Amino acid sequence: MQAIEIRPNIYWVGAIDWSMRSFHGYQTGRGTTYNAYLILDEKITLIDTVKEGFAPELLARIKSVIDPAKIDYIISSHVEPDHSGAIPFMMEHCPKAKVITSLPNGEKGLKAHYGDLPYQGVKAGNSLSIGQRTLQFVPTPMLHWPDSMVTYCPEEKILFSNDAFGEHLASSQRYDDEVDKSILFFECQKYYANILMLYGRQAQTALKALAGLDISLIATGHGIIWRSYIPEIMACYQKWSTNENEERTVIVFDSMWHSTEKMARAIAEGFAQKNIPVSFYDLKENHLSDIVTDILTAKYLAVGSPTINNQMLPTIAGFLCYLKGLAPKDKKALAFGSYGWGGQSIGQIEEELKNMGCEIILDKIRLLNVPTEEQLQAITTQIASSL
Numbered sequence: 001m002q003a004i005e006i007r008p009n010i011y012w013v014g015a016i017d018w019s020m021r022s023f024h025g026y027q028t029g030r031g032t033t034y035n036a037y038l039i040l041d042e043k044i045t046l047i048d049t050v051k052e053g054f055a056p057e058l059l060a061r062i063k064s065v066i067d068p069a070k071i072d073y074i075i076s077s078h079v080e081p082d083h084s085g086a087i088p089f090m091m092e093h094c095p096k097a098k099v100i101t102s103l104p105n106g107e108k109g110l111k112a113h114y115g116d117l118p119y120q121g122v123k124a125g126n127s128l129s130i131g132q133r134t135l136q137f138v139p140t141p142m143l144h145w146p147d148s149m150v151t152y153c154p155e156e157k158i159l160f161s162n163d164a165f166g167e168h169l170a171s172s173q174r175y176d177d178e179v180d181k182s183i184l185f186f187e188c189q190k191y192y193a194n195i196l197m198l199y200g201r202q203a204q205t206a207l208k209a210l211a212g213l214d215i216s217l218i219a220t221g222h223g224i225i226w227r228s229y230i231p232e233i234m235a236c237y238q239k240w241s242t243n244e245n246e247e248r249t250v251i252v253f254d255s256m257w258h259s260t261e262k263m264a265r266a267i268a269e270g271f272a273q274k275n276i277p278v279s280f281y282d283l284k285e286n287h288l289s290d291i292v293t294d295i296l297t298a299k300y301l302a303v304g305s306p307t308i309n310n311q312m313l314p315t316i317a318g319f320l321c322y323l324k325g326l327a328p329k330d331k332k333a334l335a336f337g338s339y340g341w342g343g344q345s346i347g348q349i350e351e352e353l354k355n356m357g358c359e360i361i362l363d364k365i366r367l368l369n370v371p372t373e374e375q376l377q378a379i380t381t382q383i384a385s386s387l
């Protein structure tokens, strides 16, 4: 395991988690990386660690350039264990290291996880001279925990951004221009949608704080390092955090005996007749984390479920619960579904959509039992004429 030099005397020393497929329920189909960076200066500094089980990989990469006992500072940008999990292990190998963390939440969080360590708290505007280089600390609260911060090195024009601008993508390549660009930006959107969608206001604050910095490298906490597409990823964060929606619709449904599915197809046809692109997700076949990635930038959302035991299907309830937590903005929505007698599910879905701030553009579309061709045609016409 070798360190990879990204600038003279600055190394990527992280770990690649090729097999990771679920990150607290977020499906990470392409694995991930836990990025850590080692700066060799008068004071030797490690920026972040890795997930606990990957500590030997981190140590081996560090050992390929220096004796870890020489490390003076370990900067913890974020308490979450995928970045901080190897701190206790590293402290055994770095007896003189101080752990730099944000005040008050970083220190509180690290203590709760790892007990008393030699912490040194930092706040907005604080900086640390490590010799020829300076490290400036910029708090980014709720991107995506209260303790989160980024570190800027003006002499190198590097932003160590931790979770901001990152994505779950395991790769042997370290830079943005070395991987497939559309896969990279898809994974970034997926990361933003699943982790940051609800923190758009905080993302805006962070973007403003970073706007004045001269950045030539963004060294993220997950995935690749940005060097060629910095303006593009900044523009994406600007768009996503200001809820700029595209003229697109996402249809999400589940169905026991295909009636609600037929309704979903009729709704899709209505949008298609108006030349509005459709994404179509049967919840039996698709993962929540992919669906919300698509919803992030879609203007329209249609959600359907048959009624089962006076309720919507649990898959749809789970989807709505997940989506509500992510607090999507400025969506135009409708609820639909087939039923056998009471038909409560459709009203329940509409209520949930309203609760998450969606504008309901069409009253509940409910059909008793199996829809006829005429009823389906009527749904298509109703959708097309309402747009």
Ligand SMILES: Cc1cc2nc3c(=O)[nH]c(=O)nc-3n(C[C@H](O)[C@H](O)[C@H](O)COP(=O)(O)O)c2cc1C
Pocket: 254, 255, 256, 257, 258, 259, 260, 261, 305, 306, 307, 308, 309, 310, 311, 338, 339, 340, 341, 342, 343, 344, 368, 369, 370
């Ligand atoms: C186990 C079960 C429970 C059901 N419970 C209800 C119910 O409480 N209220 C209702 O209106 N319909 C109920 N139905 C009827 C379905 O909603 C109806 O068959 C509907 O057309 C199914 O739509 P689908 O083909 O999209 O699954 C139930 C059906 C099943 C199989």
